[in-house]
Amino acid sequence: MAVKTLTIDGKAISAREEQTILQAARENGITIPTLCQLNGTSDIGACRLCLVEVAGIPKLLPACVTRVGEGMEVSTDSERIREYRKMIVELLFAERNHVCAACVENGHCELQDLAISVGMDHSRYDYMNPKCAVDITHPRYGIDHNRCVLCGRCVRVCDEIEGAHTWDFQGRGANTRTISDMFVPWGQAASCTSCGKCVQACPTGAIFRRGSTVAEMKKDRTRLDFIVTAREKKQWIA
Amino acid sequence: MSQRIVIDPVTRIEGHAKISIQLDDQGQVEGARFHVTEFRGFEKFCLGRPFWEMPGITARICGICPISHILGSAKAGDAILSVKVSPQANKLRRLMNLGQFVQSHALSFFHLSAPDFLLGWDSDPATRNVFGLIKANPELARKGIRLRQFGQEIISLLGGSKIHPAWAVPGGVRGPLTAEGIDWIKGRLPEANETAELALTLFKGMMDKFKAETQIFGNFPSLFMSLVGPDGEWEHHDGALRFVDAAGNILADHVAAADYQTVIGEAVEPWSYLKFPYFKLMGYPAGGYRVGPLARLNCAEHMQTPRAERELQEFKSLSSGSVNNTFLYHYARLVEIIAALDTIEQLVDDPDILSDMVRADAGVNNLRGVGITEAPRGTLFHDYTVNRDGLLEHVNLIVSTGQNNLAMNRTVEQIARHYVHGEKIEEGMLNRVEAGIRCYDPCLSCSTHAVGQMPMEVSLLAADGSVLDTVARA
Numbered sequence: 001m002a003v004k005t006l007t008i009d010g011k012a013i014s015a016r017e018e019q020t021i022l023q024a025a026r027e028n029g030i031t032i033p034t035l036c037q038l039n040g041t042s043d044i045g046a047c048r049l050c051l052v053e054v055a056g057i058p059k060l061l062p063a064c065v066t067r068v069g070e071g072m073e074v075s076t077d078s079e080r081i082r083e084y085r086k087m088i089v090e091l092l093f094a095e096r097n098h099v100c101a102a103c104v105e106n107g108h109c110e111l112q113d114l115a116i117s118v119g120m121d122h123s124r125y126d127y128m129n130p131k132c133a134v135d136i137t138h139p140r141y142g143i144d145h146n147r148c149v150l151c152g153r154c155v156r157v158c159d160e161i162e163g164a165h166t167w168d169f170q171g172r173g174a175n176t177r178t179i180s181d182m183f184v185p186w187g188q189a190a191s192c193t194s195c196g197k198c199v200q201a202c203p204t205g206a207i208f209r210r211g212s213t214v215a216e217m218k219k220d221r222t223r224l225d226f227i228v229t230a231r232e233k234k235q236w237i238a
Numbered sequence: 239m240s241q242r243i244v245i246d247p248v249t250r251i252e253g254h255a256k257i258s259i260q261l262d263d264q265g266q267v268e269g270a271r272f273h274v275t276e277f278r279g280f281e282k283f284c285l286g287r288p289f290w291e292m293p294g295i296t297a298r299i300c301g302i303c304p305i306s307h308i309l310g311s312a313k314a315g316d317a318i319l320s321v322k323v324s325p326q327a328n329k330l331r332r333l334m335n336l337g338q339f340v341q342s343h344a345l346s347f348f349h350l351s352a353p354d355f356l357l358g359w360d361s362d363p364a365t366r367n368v369f370g371l372i373k374a375n376p377e378l379a380r381k382g383i384r385l386r387q388f389g390q391e392i393i394s395l396l397g398g399s400k401i402h403p404a405w406a407v408p409g410g411v412r413g414p415l416t417a418e419g420i421d422w423i424k425g426r427l428p429e430a431n432e433t434a435e436l437a438l439t440l441f442k443g444m445m446d447k448f449k450a451e452t453q454i455f456g457n458f459p460s461l462f463m464s465l466v467g468p469d470g471e472w473e474h475h476d477g478a479l480r481f482v483d484a485a486g487n488i489l490a491d492h493v494a495a496a497d498y499q500t501v502i503g504e505a506v507e508p509w510s511y512l513k514f515p516y517f518k519l520m521g522y523p524a525g526g527y528r529v530g531p532l533a534r535l536n537c538a539e540h541m542q543t544p545r546a547e548r549e550l551q552e553f554k555s556l557s558s559g560s561v562n563n564t565f566l567y568h569y570a571r572l573v574e575i576i577a578a579l580d581t582i583e584q585l586v587d588d589p590d591i592l593s594d595m596v597r598a599d600a601g602v603n604n605l606r607g608v609g610i611t612e613a614p615r616g617t618l619f620h621d622y623t624v625n626r627d628g629l630l631e632h633v634n635l636i637v638s639t640g641q642n643n644l645a646m647n648r649t650v651e652q653i654a655r656h657y658v659h660g661e662k663i664e665e666g667m668l669n670r671v672e673a674g675i676r677c678y679d680p681c682l683s684c685s686t687h688a689v690g691q692m693p694m695e696v697s698l699l700a701a702d703g704s705v706l707d708t709v710a711r712a
Contacts, residue, residue: 101294101402102291102294102295102298104291107642126547133286134286134287134288134629136288136627136628136629138625142288187627209289210597210628211290211408212290213290213291213292213293213294213404213407213408213412214291214293214295214404214405215404216412217295217409
């Protein structure tokens, strides 16, 4: 196991060569904001919130899918990075219909927390106001596409941890939609085991427990951590 | 030459409105209209949402009485789930509604209307407001503000916040009151009672002074509607609908929530965003009725507590039939504060309000649900139709101020006929017309299902439509 030495925000650290910048940073108590990343599932670099600067490379790199390198000088916080992160969050808000005040996840939402942490007080972009459906055909859960940020956590958790692959994407760009099975209502998706992992994985109020009222939905990610730890380390601990 | 006077915007009410007064060739009032100029659209944009979210969404109709919408919406949700909420949950909901009554009525009396009574109709409009009142009578203003705080705090103790608490839900409520909450309420009750009695004594003492207003501010026969209990007692949350006429005769009784459309129709006029509900059996506009504190006291035969009962009977002795003077809405509001405080006192001694058995769980068992509750300003209807999954397909909201629409128009006309003569608008006249509207404590944000202050403007318009005179308030 080769070890690489590098600096993140001026702090000298050592990391295993297969680790990503994000993993190395977290191990050393350095916080990099993320949204699409979910422990136990593959990293896809989709949300671009974990962009960092690496000395000598002009473009920004996503920390979740960039491996550490010997002598790397990584910066996780600069004026340029802060501006991009804020822009990304603003674009996420502009793309769908996020109405925090009346949302089931209000107060416990990762997107809302991100908006606060990047200092977003409004979106500079015109809201697209897309027409999105709510699907509560499933007896226990519901999905509201108005609140979906297309992070794909539900898709990966369902495929990689539950092994059902009920969720996937349809369409491209802003027209992408999360769909169940071959684009059937969730309640009719034969592959769904109703395990609820997607509910816990979803960072916003897009996937929720049916019957939830405003600000009532709290996601419990420790359940997912438990399963991942049990599978990977054969340790049945929370 | 005939003219039209327009008061736009109307002040010290909740929302945006204007009043137009039509003068004939002799400069006498020919007619007057109260226009609500807000457009909201809640009934439309809620479509497609799960009904479970509706208490949270419809609460945003109004920041003054979100509780009424939350409770009405939760009750409509109960009907869709086909559940009867637990007695504990119902008591908790009732407690919150009473807190709402106290805060809203205190706001209407002390903050919005008392400046007229205590500083005078013709006093300087720049100081004829709650700040003027604080300057003139700081002790009374302080008591009024603290009474409102008492009501607001009850809401907060139950729901976690004073405004828009996401607490009452289809099937019940999210949680009970705490022992600390009970202690706080009990600690502040004596002061609240003292202030309520003081206000009532103050108002009764002014009745002689306001003889003219009592006769002119919307004194006309009309129907009244409110919820009453099974034995005709005063009710603010449960019970069934009752209509009484100007003479006090019961025209319809025990009308269940789900059957409201058998007795209530809604008419539309091109000059206002506010609909005109009417009593179906008498048609439009003859079936115009009033709701709110005055209507509740006219419909109720008795109160649940001795002190409130004494006040009710004294109030009823003002007239042989129903009390028809709109100005006495203020009086009725104070009697209701007394009744609310008495009932709060009873509820905080009931161990049920600490119970955690407060929420029933069920699926969609009914495709339609109607929830009725008494808001401080009058009866509130939430009527939802959902699909099999629980997504809204149709929403009808009938809000208290809407039901007073016909009466408010009539009140404006009556006051204008008495006070407006000639082409020039006098400030005192403007204020009296507004005060007539303020008797109803209208909430236009609610009734058109917007937010904001209620500025008012009056314009005098000639027959050809040209503006002769305008007085505006910001």
